[in-house]
Amino acid sequence: MTKLSVNINKVATLRNARGGNNPDVIKVALDCEAFGAEGITVHPRPDERHIRRSDVYALRPLLTTEFNIEGYPSPEFIDLVLKVKPHQVTLVPDAPDQITSNAGWDTKANLSFLTELMDTFGHAGIRTSIFVNTEREMIEYAAKAGADRVELYTEPYATLYPRNPEAAVAPFVEAAKVTRSLGMGLNAGHDLSLVNLKYMHDNIPWLDEVSIGHALISDALYLGLKQTIEEYKNCLR
Ligand SMILES: CC(=O)[C@@H](O)[C@H](O)COP(=O)(O)O
Numbered sequence: 628m629t630k631l632s633v634n635i636n637k638v639a640t641l642r643n644a645r646g647g648n649n650p651d652v653i654k655v656a657l658d659c660e661a662f663g664a665e666g667i668t669v670h671p672r673p674d675e676r677h678i679r680r681s682d683v684y685a686l687r688p689l690l691t692t693e694f695n696i697e698g699y700p701s702p703e704f705i706d707l708v709l710k711v712k713p714h715q716v717t718l719v720p721d722a723p724d725q726i727t728s729n730a731g732w733d734t735k736a737n738l739s740f741l742t743e744l745m746d747t748f749g750h751a752g753i754r755t756s757i758f759v760n761t762e763r764e765m766i767e768y769a770a771k772a773g774a775d776r777v778e779l780y781t782e783p784y785a786t787l788y789p790r791n792p793e794a795a796v797a798p799f800v801e802a803a804k805v806t807r808s809l810g811m812g813l814n815a816g817h818d819l820s821l822v823n824l825k826y827m828h829d830n831i832p833w834l835d836e837v838s839i840g841h842a843l844i845s846d847a848l849y850l851g852l853k854q855t856i857e858e859y860k861n862c863l864r
Protein backbone atom coordinates (compact mmCIF):
# COMPACT_ATOMS: atom_id res chain seq x y z
CA MET A 628 0.00 0.00 0.00
CA THR A 629 1.27 3.47 -0.87
CA LYS A 630 0.67 5.96 1.93
CA LEU A 631 -0.55 9.47 1.22
CA SER A 632 1.26 12.05 3.36
CA VAL A 633 -0.27 15.52 3.03
CA ASN A 634 2.22 18.38 3.04
CA ILE A 635 0.54 21.25 4.90
CA ASN A 636 3.10 23.96 4.11
CA LYS A 637 0.68 25.81 1.86
CA VAL A 638 -1.96 25.94 4.59
CA ALA A 639 0.61 27.70 6.76
CA THR A 640 1.44 30.07 3.88
CA LEU A 641 -2.21 31.15 3.82
CA ARG A 642 -2.36 31.52 7.59
CA ASN A 643 0.79 33.60 7.67
CA ALA A 644 -0.56 36.02 5.06
CA ARG A 645 -2.65 37.76 7.75
CA GLY A 646 -0.66 36.99 10.86
CA GLY A 647 -3.57 35.35 12.73
CA ASN A 648 -4.56 31.70 13.03
CA ASN A 649 -6.89 31.31 10.05
CA PRO A 650 -6.73 28.69 8.65
CA ASP A 651 -5.72 26.74 11.73
CA VAL A 652 -2.81 24.58 10.57
CA ILE A 653 -3.17 22.09 13.41
CA LYS A 654 -6.89 21.61 12.76
CA VAL A 655 -6.27 21.13 9.04
CA ALA A 656 -3.63 18.49 9.79
CA LEU A 657 -5.99 16.62 12.09
CA ASP A 658 -8.79 16.91 9.54
CA CYS A 659 -6.48 15.50 6.84
CA GLU A 660 -5.93 12.49 9.10
CA ALA A 661 -9.66 12.18 9.79
CA PHE A 662 -10.35 12.29 6.04
CA GLY A 663 -7.93 9.42 5.40
CA ALA A 664 -4.42 10.84 5.00
CA GLU A 665 -1.89 8.33 6.29
CA GLY A 666 0.69 10.93 7.16
CA ILE A 667 1.47 14.62 7.52
CA THR A 668 4.55 16.23 6.00
CA VAL A 669 6.05 19.58 6.89
CA HIS A 670 9.05 21.29 5.37
CA PRO A 671 10.18 24.03 7.74
CA ARG A 672 12.42 26.58 6.08
CA PRO A 673 14.84 28.91 7.87
CA ASP A 674 12.69 32.01 7.23
CA GLU A 675 9.57 30.24 8.58
CA ARG A 676 7.59 31.61 5.65
CA HIS A 677 5.14 28.75 5.99
CA ILE A 678 5.52 26.05 8.65
CA ARG A 679 7.04 27.44 11.83
CA ARG A 680 9.15 25.53 14.32
CA SER A 681 6.36 26.13 16.87
CA ASP A 682 3.90 24.36 14.51
CA VAL A 683 6.20 21.35 14.35
CA TYR A 684 6.31 21.07 18.15
CA ALA A 685 2.54 21.57 18.41
CA LEU A 686 1.74 18.93 15.80
CA ARG A 687 3.86 16.12 17.25
CA PRO A 688 1.72 15.04 20.23
CA LEU A 689 -1.55 15.49 18.33
CA LEU A 690 -0.91 13.57 15.13
CA THR A 691 -2.01 9.95 15.05
CA THR A 692 -0.52 9.08 11.67
CA GLU A 693 3.03 9.23 10.36
CA PHE A 694 4.86 12.52 10.83
CA ASN A 695 7.48 13.35 8.20
CA ILE A 696 9.75 16.38 8.58
CA GLU A 697 11.62 17.46 5.47
CA GLY A 698 14.38 19.99 5.15
CA TYR A 699 18.00 20.94 4.83
CA PRO A 700 20.03 19.56 7.76
CA SER A 701 21.26 22.83 9.24
CA PRO A 702 22.18 22.70 12.95
CA GLU A 703 18.77 24.24 13.79
CA PHE A 704 16.93 21.66 11.67
CA ILE A 705 18.85 18.75 13.20
CA ASP A 706 18.10 20.06 16.69
CA LEU A 707 14.39 20.42 15.87
CA VAL A 708 14.11 16.92 14.45
CA LEU A 709 15.96 15.31 17.36
CA LYS A 710 13.71 17.09 19.86
CA VAL A 711 10.45 16.38 18.03
CA LYS A 712 11.35 12.81 17.02
CA PRO A 713 9.04 12.38 14.01
CA HIS A 714 8.56 8.96 12.44
CA GLN A 715 10.62 10.02 9.43
CA VAL A 716 13.10 12.73 8.49
CA THR A 717 13.67 13.53 4.82
CA LEU A 718 16.85 15.41 4.01
CA VAL A 719 16.60 17.89 1.14
CA PRO A 720 19.58 19.87 -0.24
CA ASP A 721 17.83 23.25 -0.35
CA ALA A 722 19.60 26.57 0.04
CA PRO A 723 18.08 28.80 2.76
CA ASP A 724 16.53 31.26 0.29
CA GLN A 725 15.23 28.71 -2.20
CA ILE A 726 11.64 29.17 -3.40
CA THR A 727 11.03 25.44 -3.41
CA SER A 728 13.04 22.22 -3.76
CA ASN A 729 14.50 21.85 -7.24
CA ALA A 730 17.00 18.96 -7.11
CA GLY A 731 18.07 15.89 -5.21
CA TRP A 732 21.31 15.47 -3.26
CA ASP A 733 24.67 14.78 -4.77
CA THR A 734 24.96 11.81 -2.43
CA LYS A 735 28.46 10.93 -3.66
CA ALA A 736 29.96 14.36 -2.93
CA ASN A 737 28.11 14.54 0.41
CA LEU A 738 28.66 10.94 1.45
CA SER A 739 30.42 11.55 4.76
CA PHE A 740 28.00 14.36 5.78
CA LEU A 741 24.98 12.20 4.96
CA THR A 742 26.44 9.09 6.60
CA GLU A 743 26.93 10.99 9.85
CA LEU A 744 23.35 12.28 9.70
CA MET A 745 21.89 8.84 8.96
CA ASP A 746 23.73 7.61 12.01
CA THR A 747 22.53 10.47 14.23
CA PHE A 748 18.88 10.16 13.22
CA GLY A 749 19.00 6.36 13.13
CA HIS A 750 20.28 6.25 16.73
CA ALA A 751 17.40 8.53 17.70
CA GLY A 752 14.96 5.96 16.26
CA ILE A 753 13.91 8.17 13.35
CA ARG A 754 13.52 6.61 9.90
CA THR A 755 15.70 8.39 7.35
CA SER A 756 15.01 9.32 3.77
CA ILE A 757 17.24 11.16 1.29
CA PHE A 758 15.76 13.29 -1.51
CA VAL A 759 17.36 12.24 -4.83
CA ASN A 760 17.08 12.54 -8.57
CA THR A 761 16.73 9.35 -10.57
CA GLU A 762 20.42 8.74 -11.35
CA ARG A 763 21.50 5.26 -10.31
CA GLU A 764 24.74 6.47 -8.71
CA MET A 765 22.91 8.95 -6.47
CA ILE A 766 20.66 6.17 -5.22
CA GLU A 767 23.60 3.82 -4.70
CA TYR A 768 25.38 6.43 -2.58
CA ALA A 769 22.22 7.07 -0.57
CA ALA A 770 22.31 3.36 0.28
CA LYS A 771 26.02 3.63 1.15
CA ALA A 772 25.20 6.52 3.50
CA GLY A 773 22.80 4.18 5.31
CA ALA A 774 19.46 5.74 4.33
CA ASP A 775 16.34 3.70 5.09
CA ARG A 776 14.58 5.20 2.08
CA VAL A 777 15.02 7.61 -0.77
CA GLU A 778 12.45 10.13 -1.93
CA LEU A 779 12.48 10.55 -5.71
CA TYR A 780 12.21 14.18 -6.83
CA THR A 781 9.24 13.98 -9.19
CA GLU A 782 9.12 17.45 -10.72
CA PRO A 783 10.72 16.25 -14.01
CA TYR A 784 8.06 13.53 -14.20
CA ALA A 785 5.24 16.03 -13.58
CA THR A 786 6.56 18.41 -16.23
CA LEU A 787 6.96 15.83 -18.99
CA TYR A 788 3.88 13.75 -18.15
CA PRO A 789 1.29 15.78 -20.14
CA ARG A 790 3.34 15.46 -23.34
CA ASN A 791 4.79 11.97 -23.00
CA PRO A 792 3.74 9.90 -19.99
CA GLU A 793 5.80 6.85 -20.95
CA ALA A 794 9.02 8.82 -21.33
CA ALA A 795 8.22 10.74 -18.17
CA VAL A 796 7.84 7.69 -15.97
CA ALA A 797 10.62 5.52 -17.47
CA PRO A 798 13.56 6.91 -15.42
CA PHE A 799 11.46 6.73 -12.27
CA VAL A 800 10.61 3.06 -12.82
CA GLU A 801 14.30 2.35 -13.33
CA ALA A 802 15.25 4.33 -10.21
CA ALA A 803 12.53 2.53 -8.24
CA LYS A 804 13.96 -0.84 -9.29
CA VAL A 805 17.48 0.22 -8.28
CA THR A 806 16.16 1.41 -4.91
CA ARG A 807 14.35 -1.87 -4.31
CA SER A 808 17.38 -3.93 -5.31
CA LEU A 809 19.44 -2.05 -2.71
CA GLY A 810 16.92 -2.88 0.02
CA MET A 811 15.72 0.67 0.63
CA GLY A 812 12.16 1.91 0.90
CA LEU A 813 10.81 4.29 -1.71
CA ASN A 814 9.04 7.63 -1.37
CA ALA A 815 8.24 10.20 -4.06
CA GLY A 816 7.22 13.81 -4.12
CA HIS A 817 7.13 17.23 -5.72
CA ASP A 818 4.43 18.42 -8.10
CA LEU A 819 2.48 15.18 -7.90
CA SER A 820 -1.19 15.86 -8.61
CA LEU A 821 -4.54 14.33 -9.55
CA VAL A 822 -3.36 14.56 -13.16
CA ASN A 823 -0.18 12.50 -12.83
CA LEU A 824 -0.35 10.48 -9.60
CA LYS A 825 -2.32 7.45 -10.77
CA TYR A 826 0.01 6.78 -13.71
CA MET A 827 3.06 7.01 -11.43
CA HIS A 828 1.48 4.57 -9.00
CA ASP A 829 0.31 2.19 -11.72
CA ASN A 830 3.91 1.99 -12.94
CA ILE A 831 5.54 1.81 -9.48
CA PRO A 832 2.97 0.12 -7.26
CA TRP A 833 5.60 -0.66 -4.60
CA LEU A 834 6.00 3.01 -3.68
CA ASP A 835 5.89 3.26 0.11
CA GLU A 836 4.75 6.85 0.36
CA VAL A 837 3.99 9.99 -1.61
CA SER A 838 4.05 13.43 0.00
CA ILE A 839 1.86 15.96 -1.75
CA GLY A 840 1.17 19.57 -0.89
CA HIS A 841 0.90 22.27 -3.50
CA ALA A 842 -1.54 20.60 -5.91
CA LEU A 843 -3.56 18.89 -3.19
CA ILE A 844 -4.20 22.06 -1.21
CA SER A 845 -5.03 23.88 -4.47
CA ASP A 846 -7.51 21.14 -5.45
CA ALA A 847 -9.13 21.43 -2.02
CA LEU A 848 -10.24 24.98 -2.93
CA TYR A 849 -12.56 23.48 -5.51
CA LEU A 850 -13.32 20.00 -4.18
CA GLY A 851 -13.08 20.49 -0.42
CA LEU A 852 -10.43 18.78 1.69
CA LYS A 853 -12.37 15.55 2.33
CA GLN A 854 -13.17 14.84 -1.32
CA THR A 855 -9.69 15.88 -2.40
CA ILE A 856 -8.02 13.41 -0.07
CA GLU A 857 -10.40 10.68 -1.21
CA GLU A 858 -9.53 11.40 -4.84
CA TYR A 859 -5.78 11.31 -4.18
CA LYS A 860 -6.18 8.04 -2.30
CA ASN A 861 -8.16 6.61 -5.22
CA CYS A 862 -5.10 7.26 -7.41
CA LEU A 863 -3.09 5.01 -5.09
CA ARG A 864 -5.36 1.95 -5.20
C1 LIG B 1 11.06 18.24 -0.86
C2 LIG B 1 9.92 18.75 -1.62
O1 LIG B 1 9.82 18.57 -2.79
C3 LIG B 1 8.85 19.49 -0.91
O2 LIG B 1 9.00 19.45 0.45
C4 LIG B 1 8.74 20.88 -1.36
O3 LIG B 1 10.00 21.44 -1.41
C5 LIG B 1 7.83 21.63 -0.44
O4 LIG B 1 8.40 22.80 0.00
P1 LIG B 1 7.63 24.17 -0.28
O5 LIG B 1 6.24 24.00 0.24
O6 LIG B 1 8.41 25.18 0.47
O7 LIG B 1 7.63 24.39 -1.77
Ligand SMILES: NCC(=O)COP(=O)(O)O
Pocket residue numbers: 634668670697778815816817818819838839840841842843
Ligand atom coordinates in the same frame (compact mmCIF):
# COMPACT_ATOMS: atom_id res chain seq x y z
N1 LIG C 1 8.17 15.94 -0.61
C1 LIG C 1 7.30 16.61 -1.49
C2 LIG C 1 6.28 17.35 -0.73
O1 LIG C 1 6.21 17.27 0.47
C3 LIG C 1 5.29 18.17 -1.41
O2 LIG C 1 5.72 18.72 -2.62
P1 LIG C 1 4.60 19.53 -3.45
O3 LIG C 1 3.42 18.59 -3.66
O4 LIG C 1 4.19 20.70 -2.63
O5 LIG C 1 5.27 19.88 -4.73
